[in-house]
Amino acid sequence: METRRTKQQQSIREVLAEAGRPMSVQEVFDAALTSVPTIGLSTVYRTIRRLAEQGEIAAVAVPGQPDRYELADVAATHHHHFHCTECDRVFDVRGCVGGLDRMLPPGFKLRGHELTLSGVCGGCAAR
Ligand SMILES: [Zn+2]
Numbered sequence: 001m002e003t004r005r006t007k008q009q010q011s012i013r014e015v016l017a018e019a020g021r022p023m024s025v026q027e028v029f030d031a032a033l034t035s036v037p038t039i040g041l042s043t044v045y046r047t048i049r050r051l052a053e054q055g056e057i058a059a060v061a062v063p064g065q066p067d068r069y070e071l072a073d074v075a076a077t078h079h080h081h082f083h084c085t086e087c088d089r090v091f092d093v094r095g096c097v098g099g100l101d102r103m104l105p106p107g108f109k110l111r112g113h114e115l116t117l118s119g120v121c122g123g124c125a126a127r
């Protein structure tokens with residue numbers, strides 16, 4: 001039997017899968033309303049927190065911005081993000097610059113990196 005909680009988690013996973021880009025709690029809420037018109041913002045907050053604790057979704061940090069969230073299997077593949085400063089949406093970008101260890105002082109070892117590009121997305125640039 002499917003509980004209400006399971007259904008809420010399922011619809012939020014679907015919203016993120018359909019969007020194909022990291023979303024803020026508010027964006028998930030707006031999108032979830034179309035399939036679950038009775039859902040509340042606090043429920044979306046709680047459900048996202050629970051999914052993150054369960055390791056099903058991952059937080060995407062954007063400097064000076066509220067966290068966005070993406071599915072864990074998307075997060076597991078190395079990629080980077082683009083923040084549009086016009087519409088505030090965050091997109092996945094493929095590929096990686098590489099060679100960042102050349103920036104390190106002698107003797108340092110690179111273990112990882114996060115990169116957030118910013119600018120104007122295609123939709124906003126066309127307006
Ligand atoms: Zn934009």
Ligand SMILES: [Zn+2]
Pocket residue numbers: 078079080095096097098113115
């Ligand atoms: Zn990279």
